[in-house]
Amino acid sequence: xxxxxxxxxxxxxxxxxxxxxxxxxxxxxxxxxxxxxxxxxxxxxxxxxxxxxxxxxxxxxxxxxxxxxxxxxxxxxxxxxxxxxxxxxxxxxxxxxxxxxxxxxxxxxxxxxxxxxxxxxxxxxxxxxxxxxxxxxxxxxxxxxxxxxxxxxxxxxxxxxxxxxxxxxxxxxxxxxxxxxxxxxxxxxxxxxxxxxxxxxxxxxxxxxxxxxxxxxxxxxxxxxxxxxxxxxxxxxxxxxxxxxxxxxxxxxxxxxxxxxxxxxxxxxxxxxxxxxxxxxxxxxxxxxxxxxxxxxxxxxxxxxxxxxxxxxxxxxxxxx
Amino acid sequence: xxxxxxxxxxxxxxxxxxxxxxxxxxxxxxxxxxxxxxxxxxxxxxxxxxxxxxxxxxxxxxxxxxxxxxxxxxxxxxxxxxxxxxxxxxxxxxxxxxxxxxxxxxxxxxxxxxxxxxxxxxxxxxxxxxxxxxxxxxxxxxxxxxxxxxxxxxxxxxxxxxxxxxxxxxxxxxxxxxxxxxxxxxxxxxxxxxxxxxxxxxxxx
Numbered sequence: 001x002x003x004x005x006x007x008x009x010x011x012x013x014x015x016x017x018x019x020x021x022x023x024x025x026x027x028x029x030x031x032x033x034x035x036x037x038x039x040x041x042x043x044x045x046x047x048x049x050x051x052x053x054x055x056x057x058x059x060x061x062x063x064x065x066x067x068x069x070x071x072x073x074x075x076x077x078x079x080x081x082x083x084x085x086x087x088x089x090x091x092x093x094x095x096x097x098x099x100x101x102x103x104x105x106x107x108x109x110x111x112x113x114x115x116x117x118x119x120x121x122x123x124x125x126x127x128x129x130x131x132x133x134x135x136x137x138x139x140x141x142x143x144x145x146x147x148x149x150x151x152x153x154x155x156x157x158x159x160x161x162x163x164x165x166x167x168x169x170x171x172x173x174x175x176x177x178x179x180x181x182x183x184x185x186x187x188x189x190x191x192x193x194x195x196x197x198x199x200x201x202x203x204x205x206x207x208x209x210x211x212x213x214x215x216x217x218x219x220x221x222x223x224x225x226x227x228x229x230x231x232x233x234x235x236x237x238x239x240x241x242x243x244x245x246x247x248x249x250x251x252x253x254x255x256x257x258x259x260x261x262x263x264x265x266x267x268x269x270x271x272x273x274x275x276x277x278x279x280x281x282x283x284x285x286x287x288x289x290x291x292x293x294x295x296x297x298x299x300x301x302x303x304x305x306x307x308x309x310x311x312x313x314x315x316x317x318x319x320x321x
Numbered sequence: 322x323x324x325x326x327x328x329x330x331x332x333x334x335x336x337x338x339x340x341x342x343x344x345x346x347x348x349x350x351x352x353x354x355x356x357x358x359x360x361x362x363x364x365x366x367x368x369x370x371x372x373x374x375x376x377x378x379x380x381x382x383x384x385x386x387x388x389x390x391x392x393x394x395x396x397x398x399x400x401x402x403x404x405x406x407x408x409x410x411x412x413x414x415x416x417x418x419x420x421x422x423x424x425x426x427x428x429x430x431x432x433x434x435x436x437x438x439x440x441x442x443x444x445x446x447x448x449x450x451x452x453x454x455x456x457x458x459x460x461x462x463x464x465x466x467x468x469x470x471x472x473x474x475x476x477x478x479x480x481x482x483x484x485x486x487x488x489x490x491x492x493x494x495x496x497x498x499x500x501x502x503x504x505x506x507x508x509x510x511x512x513x514x515x516x517x518x519x520x521x522x523x524x525x526x
Contacts (some may be wrong), residue, residue, distance in 0.1 A: 087490065091475070
């Protein structure tokens with residue numbers, strides 16, 4: 001009996017066994033290897049690898065919960081992650097008193113509404129709600145606060161935070177609900193595919209940048225980002241994407257292309273987030289040295305925030321829906 | 322579990338959801354010793370933030386100061402401050418016969434810890450205002466009680482003056498090393514030293 005003959009839930013079940021099995025194995029190996037006494041250089045390499053690995057664990061667990069609990073709970077879960085990410089983002093930007101009402105609007109109206117639109121599958125409304133209506137509403141509310149100081153800057157920051165943390169991330173649960181031809185009830189595979197491909201790109205880029213030691217493209221923003229490493233990340237994502245084609249509604253070649261697109265946008269998204277961190281004066285926020293005491297969730301989900309909308313619309317465009 | 326306990330847990334959860342309420346302990350671990358925490362004051366939210374950032378077992382024995390006329394004016398306000406926070410009520414109007422610090426001294430004699438905001442009123446962003454002398458009087462009366470400075474960061478962004486709904490922004494409370502009154506230390510010198518200890522935590526945070 002081939003894999004394709006199994007029922008959908010059996011296929012997904014197998015996927016989990018395989019995924020968590022591989023993860024457990026890699027974690028175990030990393031753990032055992034951490035007992036040696038490595039030099040400082042190896043240690044930083046190890047640390048960043050562990051960081052990446054942790055991100056994969058988180059992604060895998062989120063994926064598992066969203067599959068096990070159904071679309072409603074998973075939408076709620078991603079909504080909560082969005083909330084935490086936006087909270088972290090707003091903490092890092094310097095808002096003023098006059099932004100109070102706009103921020104309330106963002107947190108307590110825009111965020112829930114966007115996820116309601118996702119949950120009710122109103123995809124057209126969901127696509128334009130933030131770029132059109134919220135884009136219009138936020139500056140109006142800000143202007144009503146009667147504070148012209150750095151108005152454009154402040155408004156732009158709020159808009160940007162909403163776009164990344166709410167709009168971007170909300171495309172991930174939207175994948176679960178996408179009604180593709182011959183692909184009903186299997187949205188979880190697409191989320192899985194996206195998460196794995198993006199995490200692979202991140203991990204591969206991280207490793208490649210250590211190995212290749214290329215000159216960074218933008219030293220002031222990231223010491224490790226180079227075009228070669230980025231390409232390595234995208235290539236790894238493409239390979240994994242092609243290998244995972246059977247979990248997607250795509251044929252192998254389009255699956256490879258989708259993997260490359262998602263991986264490349266994810267790592268570039270991370271690069272943009274590095275720039276943002278530098279601007280906010282945070283060097284690393286991986287839980288130990290953060291000004292705000294934030295747990296660094298934004299760091300984990302940022303690649304997804306950037307990759308998800310591009311991936312989502314590529315899929316819709318590909319199938320013409 | 323009784324209603325006030327449940328309400329307290331719910332309130333602490335909401336405070337953590339909105340502000341993170343991260344407590345950072347530099348110089349003194351969170352222990353169940355009798356203490357007076359003193360902090361900068363920028364928002365109505367300050368007390369809740371300090372309270373939520375304390376470990377759960379310390380919350381029950383750490384009490385805020387509440388103005389009697391305001392916090393007992395409605396049954397709900399009275400219930401919240403009395404049942405959840407176990408507040409020490411003080412009168413804002415000074416009567417000749419009684420010492421305004423008497424309720425605080427009473428609480429300290431009872432073995433409770435206190436949280437006070439020695440600026441007396443909510444300040445604006447920037448440096449805290451000069452401290453009022455209550456802290457000195459308490460330190461003089463109870464030399465064995467630890468005086469812990471605390472710096473509350475970011476909270477003015479959560480709820481600026483005049484707003485009622487808080488915006489979710491991460492805040493931290495940084496607790497510093499205990500201070501004590503030196504022998505024969507002048508009142509003003511001590512209060513300035515205490516204020517400097519609070520301000521110094523801003524750099525640590």
